[in-house]
Amino acid sequence: MLSEITVNLETNSYQIAIAPQLINNIGSYLQSLPIGNKIIVVSNTMIFDHYGESLIKAIEKANFSVSYKILPDGERHKTLLSVQKIYDQALENYLERSSTLIALGGGVIGDMTGFAAATWLRGINVIQIPTSLLAMVDAAIGGKTGVNHPQGKNLIGAFHQPKLVLIDPEVLKTLPHREFRAGMAEVIKYGVIWSDDLFQQLESAQRLDQLDYLSSDLLQNILTQSCQAKADVVSQDEKEGGLRAILNYGHTVGHAIESLTGYRLVNHGEAVAIGMSVAGKIAVKMGYWSEQESQRQDQLILKTGLPKTVPPMLKVEDILETLKSDKKVKNGKVRFVLPQKIGAATVTDEVSPEIVKEAVKECQEST
Amino acid sequence: MLSEITVNLETNSYQIAIAPQLINNIGSYLQSLPIGNKIIVVSNTMIFDHYGESLIKAIEKANFSVSYKILPDGERHKTLLSVQKIYDQALENYLERSSTLIALGGGVIGDMTGFAAATWLRGINVIQIPTSLLAMVDAAIGGKTGVNHPQGKNLIGAFHQPKLVLIDPEVLKTLPHREFRAGMAEVIKYGVIWSDDLFQQLESAQRLDQLDYLSSDLLQNILTQSCQAKADVVSQDEKEGGLRAILNYGHTVGHAIESLTGYRLVNHGEAVAIGMSVAGKIAVKMGYWSEQESQRQDQLILKTGLPKTVPPMLKVEDILETLKSDKKVKNGKVRFVLPQKIGAATVTDEVSPEIVKEAVKECQEST
Ligand SMILES: NC(=O)c1ccc[n+]([C@@H]2O[C@H](COP(=O)([O-])OP(=O)(O)OC[C@H]3O[C@@H](n4cnc5c(N)ncnc54)[C@H](O)[C@@H]3O)[C@@H](O)[C@H]2O)c1
Ligand SMILES: NC(=O)c1ccc[n+]([C@@H]2O[C@H](COP(=O)([O-])OP(=O)(O)OC[C@H]3O[C@@H](n4cnc5c(N)ncnc54)[C@H](O)[C@@H]3O)[C@@H](O)[C@H]2O)c1
Ligand SMILES: [Zn+2]
Ligand SMILES: [Zn+2]
Numbered sequence: 001m002l003s004e005i006t007v008n009l010e011t012n013s014y015q016i017a018i019a020p021q022l023i024n025n026i027g028s029y030l031q032s033l034p035i036g037n038k039i040i041v042v043s044n045t046m047i048f049d050h051y052g053e054s055l056i057k058a059i060e061k062a063n064f065s066v067s068y069k070i071l072p073d074g075e076r077h078k079t080l081l082s083v084q085k086i087y088d089q090a091l092e093n094y095l096e097r098s099s100t101l102i103a104l105g106g107g108v109i110g111d112m113t114g115f116a117a118a119t120w121l122r123g124i125n126v127i128q129i130p131t132s133l134l135a136m137v138d139a140a141i142g143g144k145t146g147v148n149h150p151q152g153k154n155l156i157g158a159f160h161q162p163k164l165v166l167i168d169p170e171v172l173k174t175l176p177h178r179e180f181r182a183g184m185a186e187v188i189k190y191g192v193i194w195s196d197d198l199f200q201q202l203e204s205a206q207r208l209d210q211l212d213y214l215s216s217d218l219l220q221n222i223l224t225q226s227c228q229a230k231a232d233v234v235s236q237d238e239k240e241g242g243l244r245a246i247l248n249y250g251h252t253v254g255h256a257i258e259s260l261t262g263y264r265l266v267n268h269g270e271a272v273a274i275g276m277s278v279a280g281k282i283a284v285k286m287g288y289w290s291e292q293e294s295q296r297q298d299q300l301i302l303k304t305g306l307p308k309t310v311p312p313m314l315k316v317e318d319i320l321e322t323l324k325s326d327k328k329v330k331n332g333k334v335r336f337v338l339p340q341k342i343g344a345a346t347v348t349d350e351v352s353p354e355i356v357k358e359a360v361k362e363c364q365e366s367t
Numbered sequence: 368m369l370s371e372i373t374v375n376l377e378t379n380s381y382q383i384a385i386a387p388q389l390i391n392n393i394g395s396y397l398q399s400l401p402i403g404n405k406i407i408v409v410s411n412t413m414i415f416d417h418y419g420e421s422l423i424k425a426i427e428k429a430n431f432s433v434s435y436k437i438l439p440d441g442e443r444h445k446t447l448l449s450v451q452k453i454y455d456q457a458l459e460n461y462l463e464r465s466s467t468l469i470a471l472g473g474g475v476i477g478d479m480t481g482f483a484a485a486t487w488l489r490g491i492n493v494i495q496i497p498t499s500l501l502a503m504v505d506a507a508i509g510g511k512t513g514v515n516h517p518q519g520k521n522l523i524g525a526f527h528q529p530k531l532v533l534i535d536p537e538v539l540k541t542l543p544h545r546e547f548r549a550g551m552a553e554v555i556k557y558g559v560i561w562s563d564d565l566f567q568q569l570e571s572a573q574r575l576d577q578l579d580y581l582s583s584d585l586l587q588n589i590l591t592q593s594c595q596a597k598a599d600v601v602s603q604d605e606k607e608g609g610l611r612a613i614l615n616y617g618h619t620v621g622h623a624i625e626s627l628t629g630y631r632l633v634n635h636g637e638a639v640a641i642g643m644s645v646a647g648k649i650a651v652k653m654g655y656w657s658e659q660e661s662q663r664q665d666q667l668i669l670k671t672g673l674p675k676t677v678p679p680m681l682k683v684e685d686i687l688e689t690l691k692s693d694k695k696v697k698n699g700k701v702r703f704v705l706p707q708k709i710g711a712a713t714v715t716d717e718v719s720p721e722i723v724k725e726a727v728k729e730c731q732e733s734t
Contacts, residue, residue: 080447091518119486122513122524146489151458157489158525 001216003224007141008235012161016141016227018220022168023055023129027062033163035125036098040089041068042113043104047131050174055104055129067093071109075263078108078148080156086116090124100125100163106132106179107139111154114145118160128165132175133183134269137190137226140165142234142244159239167227169219172211180211182269184304185250187222189276190229192297193249196343198225202300209305245347249337250276253310253360256322260314266307273306274363281359282351283338293342310364316357323356368583370591374508375602379528383508383594385587389535390422390496394429400530402492403465407456408435409480410471414498417541422471422496434460438476442630445475445515447523453483457491467492467530473499473546474506478521481512485527495529498538500550501636504557504593507532509601509611526606534594536586539578547578549636551671552617554589556643557596559664560616563710565592569667576672612714616704617643620677620727623689627681633674640673641730648726649718650705660709677731683724690723 002019017029030039039059043052048070059066069089071082086101093099103113103126110128117126128140146157172180191199201221207213214222230247237243254275257266266274280297283289301308310319323334333349334356340346369386384396397406406426410419415437426433436456438449453468460466470480470493477495484493495507513524539547558566568588574580581589597614604610621642624633633641647664650656668675677686690701700716701723707713 080451084447087516087523091516091522119513119523119525121522122511122526144489146486149454149458155458155488156454156486158486159489 001220003220003227005224005227005231007161007231009161009238012163014161014163014165016165016167016231018167018169018223018227020168020170020216022166023051023171024058026055026058026129026166029164029166030059030062030064033125035100035163036096037065038093038095038099039064039066039102040086040093040095040099041066041102041104042071042086042109042116043068044071044073044109046073047105047109051104051131051171055102059102071112073108075108075148078112080147082112083116083119083147086113087120090116090120095120095124097121097124100127102127102129103140104129104131105135106130107135110135110139111145111157112147114143114160114162115147115157118145118158123160125163126160128162130165130167131171133172133180134186136167136169136223137183138186138230140167141227141230143238165227167223169216169223172219175211177210178267181209181305182267184208185269185272185276185301185306187226188297188300188304188306189247189249189272190226191300192276192339192342193246193337193345194229194232194343195225196341198222198229199300199342201225203296205303208300208303245335246337246345248335249339249345250279252323252326252334252336253278253319253356255326256319257310257314259322260318261311266311270307273301273304274308274310277301277308278310278356278359278363279336279338281362282336282355283340285355285359286338286351288338288340288346290341293339296342297339308363310360312364314364316360316364319360320353320356368587370587370594372591372594372598374528374598376528376605379530381528381530381532383532383534383598385534385536385590385594387535387537387583389533390418390538391425393422393425393496393533396531396533397426397429397431400492402467402530403463404432405460405462405466406431406433406469407453407460407462407466408433408469408471409438409453409476409483410435411438411440411476413440414472414476418471418498418538422469426469438479440475442475442515445479447514449479450483450486450514453480454487457483457487462487462491464488464491467494469494469496470507471496471498472502473497474502477502477506478512478524479514481510481527481529482514482524485512485525490527492530493527495532497532497534499542500539500547501553503534503590504550505553505597507534508594508597510605532594534590536583536590539586542578544577545634548576548672549634551575552636552639552643552668552673554593555664555667555671556614556616556639557593558667559643559706559709560613560704560712561596561599561710562592563708565589565596566667566709568592570663572670575667575670612702613704613712616706616712617646619690619693619701619703620645620686620723622693623686624677624681626689627685628678633678637674640668640671640675641677644668644675645677645723645726645730646703646705648729649703649722650707652722652726653705653718655705655707655713657708660706663709664706675730677727679731681731683727683731686727687720687723
């Protein structure tokens, strides 16, 4: 059971490899890459406790010189200060242009390690070993790296593609259930905007609300098809010129909800799930999508144990106001990604505030 | 008197414009670029005092919305901390992807502003308005940006090409003489490694040790040919794969001298001048270059008021030791750029420590 997906870019194409036990088998991958001898593994305490030792062993067995840097866990540590700790380690280990950072962790570790690699000596190698479902199917692929500014998420960053993405599904067994479901929101997203086939596989699964209910075959398929979707989109639009915007499906209203609930009550995946439900309703109202498919989407969200209703204490007006202040807004027009059928979506800025209001309200009442 | 030079790159080629009064005439340049309405000018107190007001006025006249950020002067402020101040200003002014930073200053301001632009929102526009001779002919061109790590120069950085380089030679009138001469070291470098014609123009000048002795025609020519040389090299090797290495002529021994004298006693340009003299001698010893041309080079260095002798208190052994620890050393072999004739140079790692020793000693005794 090994899937290999290529992210095709003008320069520096790379592989995403997915298989159980890959962490222990990283050696042959490392040896096949044109990288130097020095490696630093970046991780956080908890994840390193679980998987650090085997990774380090496997790297050493392949005759690379390896050290590691442990950073504190959590989004609030996704800062330049943490990146500076990676820099210090890079200096201490005399990293060269050909050296490599390996990110072992969720999207937070991945984004920071990627940014450090983008900016140390004006760019060294990075390999992503995502350990959360969200990082596997989303954050680790596509070369977006960065950290937060005290006043805004991901404001500081760079595009820097990894040399390899290595996914070992077995690490998901220690991922908290809520984090698993958060990742599933992005998986459902790929089903709706890109892959009818993925969507149907999800529909035919008995249960999706906890990793334990997924067969290893289904998990492998979900990962493969989701990564393929992201790889396809990134290959066609490396630097966010156009197509890549469809990856924001569910994220427009999703971001507003995250922001209005202080990034605590509702996590990213939950917000995206709610956002997809709202966007689905908008698509139906505007005649882009069928009512029936929109309901199939909402069913899938529910089956995954994700919410699809807008928290009742949020005011529609506040959501609209927040949408307008989003950094992706151009000339005051809010852009929405809307499904056309399961497996295809389009981007539009023609959605009137009234329609958004109606859709949000329906998603609040349907509780 | 306007020179326009193109830096030809696969994507994002750009112009270097050189003419007196360009700062006051920036408006039409700005209007011809595909950039958004928001601009932040980054500078330091002294330079902004001299030229800030006219620049801001000219930008406003062209109907852009402009603000500015003043950073402290000096290499020791070339840090992430200063870059964070630029980020804060960017946030305060709601910069967008299409917004622009303008660097008004020497290489320090240019490198920091470039790095901030490379990393804010994963890359916004930057325009370079270099005000030191060194920044005009070197730092502002080629897309290298970055800051220092407490333990090493330029360790943190990114490649990020400017959208425009605007050179107004008139600002050089306030540049300290010693800084002028430092820039002249790079000019001589271009003569030796790239442009026979530039070299001969320098030779025919009466005096070169102070700006006041240069006619505005000669100055315009020196700037144009130096920028052309850098643009040629960068166009052929944007990311330092090969050719770009020749720009390090004089910098191998130069860096060692800077580092051993604590970056104080000998400034960068002076160190490069000494380094060129040493490299010239090595080239002669190895049969790459004629004794006679090497002497012409040394004459030119002297005429510019730059030193060509290694400070007597430096030990040859320490210089050799420092060379070996240079970050550009591969497998313990020190790479040297050596002239073959005036206007052409090559890179080699075949120089034996004995030859380096001899050359350094000669350059110490010739005091
Ligand atoms: N670069 C991109 O394209 C991109 C895309 C989406 C999200 N992101 C970023 O990713 C981040 C979110 O990623 P995330 O959801 O992975 O967050 P995260 O990295 O904070 O991981 C979530 C939690 O799960 C833990 N965890 C991860 N893997 C584990 C495992 N195998 N076992 C036990 N615990 C584990 C983490 O330590 C953390 O506490 C955000 O900062 C977001 O901005 C980036
Ligand atoms: N990015 C590159 O490719 C590249 C190439 C070479 C050097 N550099 C960097 O450039 C820096 C050196 O550049 P620099 O020599 O311009 O140093 P600098 O920016 O410190 O300028 C030297 C001094 O001259 C002053 N100054 C500049 N212009 C002036 C003017 N018109 N009038 C009065 N004073 C003026 C500055 O305020 C400063 O005090 C270093 O940090 C070096 O690493 C970068
Ligand atoms: Zn997301
Ligand atoms: Zn130099």
